[in-house]
Amino acid sequence: MQIAIQGVKGAFHEVAARNYFGNNIEILPKLHFSDLAESVKKGECDFGIMAVENTISGTIHANLNLIQEHKLVVCGEEYLRIKQNLVAKKACRIEDLTEVRSHYMAINQSRNFFKQHPNIQLIESVDTALSMKEIAENNLTNVGAIGSLLAAEYYNLDVLAESIETNRKNYTRFLILRRDHIWKKTTSNKASLALILDNHPGSLAEILSIIAAYQIDLSKIESVPLVGEPWHYRFYLDVLFDNKQDYQKMIAEIKNKLDQLDILGEYTSGNQSYSKIHNNGN
Template sequence: MKRVSIQGIKGSFHEDATLKYFEDKEVEIIECSTFKEAVELVDNDKVDLCVMAIENSIAGSLLGNYSLMRQYHLRIIGEVYLHIEMNLLMNKGSICSDIKEIHSHPIALKQCIEFIQKDFPDAVLLEKSDTAGAAKALRDSKRKDVATIGNVRTSELYDLNIMEKGIETNKRNYTRFLILTKKSNGIVSSNKTSICFECGHYHGSLANVLMIFSEYEINLTKIQSIPILGRPEEYSFHVDLEYDNREKYEKAIHKVLKNVSSLSILGEYKKGAMPR
């Protein structure tokens, strides 16, 4: 049985993503309070894998998680997309007009900010480490003037009422999660790769690299720049590549190597299916 670390507790979106990715396979989920703790368990061989969110279609990229991947030299062996539906949750016997505070993960709050500003403009927003943890804390507090944000499963696990369903700003709200480990899985039938590279700090250096992928008919699905610590105005670039022809992909990587100062292949894996 695989041991998998996640940030969050039972009922969190990270747990949902883990169960979705592994489907009918048995896994032991290890709950962690922070992303750093989750990846450290992989690094110390206390778990086999880590499932970690990397971007959301509304809130954007989790830049700190890119840094954690590099810091701990983790490899990507898969990905899973989760459709995120947010709900307003309160303790039983509560009413919405009594809401003074809304507690949740900062990204969950951001995803629902239009609803909050419209319906509860005076509510104090308090950031918590994860949605399920905020729900559990609300249940334990028994407070009736506080609401939280979470999924249906969270409401069931922590015996909370769903006061409003689907409060996320954009109904096509998806979070992408990466499956991380210490060692490559050696997939040769991959159709997606994540790389990180640095190029010269001069006119056209990045454009030259990107044109190589175009030349070999490789689709760039994401480009994320990350500041390089201690080197002002210099960046590393995280790029996701999709391809149908392995040979063209390998030729492109070989050519890119001649045009960058450093390049790391973070993982070669199967593209995750986008939920409908």
């Protein structure tokens, strides 16, 4: 089974993929999120996994847009505790480092640690694991990187300091993606929706009231500007439900009051394993 990730081997996307699907998978690295979305859309992989939210950095709105624009189906989610680690070539010490490279999120999540080492220059890169790969391939002896322990193992680097992130409650939410026309729905208690409101006073309040009336738990709501339509927005919602029929009735009722409604996916919430999907013959 092939899983497309953002980043090179050892990226946190791979860690999340292995947590969700298990280790009997083949990783298909894609450097950019747009490439990941295209890979899933074209059927180059069985699934994709994409970060959409971090408890420190917030929602990655561009990735929600990619899912909606490529008409991908959300079929699961994985929450990963992010532990940032400082690594370098063998025998290198922290005192030897002149610079540390990593993705800007990893740097931002570790700034308090580097206040203790003001001589180290922090340099933003495209990907955490790619920074480690470059150190290994180019034999950079005074350069460190921040990223996963899995990447450090892949690229044979020493771990100089583990778990250097400032906030220990640092989690990233990843969505599991497939092409819509080959996806078969499984038992679900969560849905991700994208909607555009009919533009009249109180339109959002009306939609939220309907959701509440059916005792559906609105767990997340985000607004994203519509390009080319100033002051007009697409709303992304996550809802949790115990009763599937009530959820379906709610969808039918709000659909008539919206300019556009896209159901991005209906799936099982939380850290559910691949087995539920696999056992349904997909």
